[in-house]
Amino acid sequence: MNSLRYFVTGGPMQLAMREWRQMGKWRGPISAFAIGALLGVTGPFGSQTALAPAVKYAFWMDVALVGFGAAAAAGRVLSSAALGGKQATRIVAIAAASAVPMTFFVAWAMGVVRPGRAFSPLQLLGLYPYVALVQLLIAWLTSPDNWMSAAAPVEQPAAAPEYPPEFVSKLPPALRRDILALEAEDHYVRVHTLHGSALVLMRLADAAALIDSRLGLRVHRSWWVAKDGVRVLERTSGRAIARLVDDTVVPISRAHLSAARTVLTG
Structure with missing residues (x-):
């Protein structure tokens, strides 16, 4: 069959x-x-x-x-x-x-x-x-x-995922590319990029919901990471972390560890 x-x-x-x-x-x-x-x-x-x-x-x-x-x-x-x-x-x-x-x-x-x-x-x-x-x-x-x-339709390449304009427009022009991670800070989200970081007035949950799931995922209650921003997953002192390309260390909670391994190492 x-x-x-x-x-x-x-x-x-x-x-x-x-x-x-x-x-x-x-x-x-x-x-x-x-x-x-x-x-x-x-x-x-x-x-x-x-x-x-x-x-x-x-x-x-x-x-x-x-x-x-x-x-x-x-x-x-x-x-x-x-x-x-x-x-x-x-x-x-x-x-x-x-x-x-x-x-x-x-x-x-x-x-x-x-x-x-x-x-x-x-x-x-x-x-x-x-x-x-x-x-x-x-x-x-x-x-x-x-x-x-x-x-037998002609196969069209899937469009590359992009960050939503309503999210990117909140960032300074110089930080609207090469996004590595999002970090919750009270009622704000700190957007980490290769070119620096900036605060955006938005909850992390709302930001993660806006972004295409193909671009990254939530790995901790306070962190969302971009797939292209992760260099390697490691385990230090008994806890899992994601090391970003700029050497920023992001904790991975147990609840998100399985999904992180699947998405970030696949």
């Missing part, structure tokens, strides 16, 4: 679908070939027994290629704005519109490979839904937002 999940979500399947999307202009002809082959195998409309194998496959390949052309033409005529911009509505509309000329084409092509075969108006109406189903598949495959695009 795990290997299947890897194949679908993070392994060969993701790679195959990404490469499929990147094939661009070749995706249509390849899809037409695949659909033509499928129709040749299934042999709809009585072609399985009525046509020789070579004729049958050539017939359905031609039908599939013309079907892709009809869908492409319908897609140019039917703008997304006119259909409300919904992808599903656009696909159905393209299939329905392109199936009209394709119904006549299929009827004509059947007459070519089976001389004397003719379709009455009523038979053409009965043929239309089957042609529309094929065109629906074609319209879906040629859509830029089909399931393959949705199943």
Whole structure:
């Protein structure tokens, strides 16, 4: 089960679908070939027994290629704005519109490979839904937002966490970068940076709640430390400490020790 999940979500399947999307202009002809082959195998409309194998496959390949052309033409005529911009509505509309000329084409092509075969108006109406189903598949495959695009989204790098403006703006301009730790001092927070420190009128709990947890964590009731500001975790005189890059020593309480080890040494 795990290997299947890897194949679908993070392994060969993701790679195959990404490469499929990147094939661009070749995706249509390849899809037409695949659909033509499928129709040749299934042999709809009585072609399985009525046509020789070579004729049958050539017939359905031609039908599939013309079907892709009809869908492409319908897609140019039917703008997304006119259909409300919904992808599903656009696909159905393209299939329905392109199936009209394709119904006549299929009827004509059947007459070519089976001389004397003719379709009455009523038979053409009965043929239309089957042609529309094929065109629906074609319209879906040629859509830029089909399931393959949705199943394998382009991975975007996660945005780097930043200190919130409402916190940073309280600091002098020279101390708004290289933050190492926050220390509680009565009703204030002393912000330690590589360039000095400053007091901010704010409770430590409120400051810690504002800051993205990816930047650091609370290690003591009086201290919050930045991940990038910690050089090493140590144990001295039976107590755990975090030594910052400027050699400031920050105590780590027992309640926060496990989280500190996980976050600061991970």
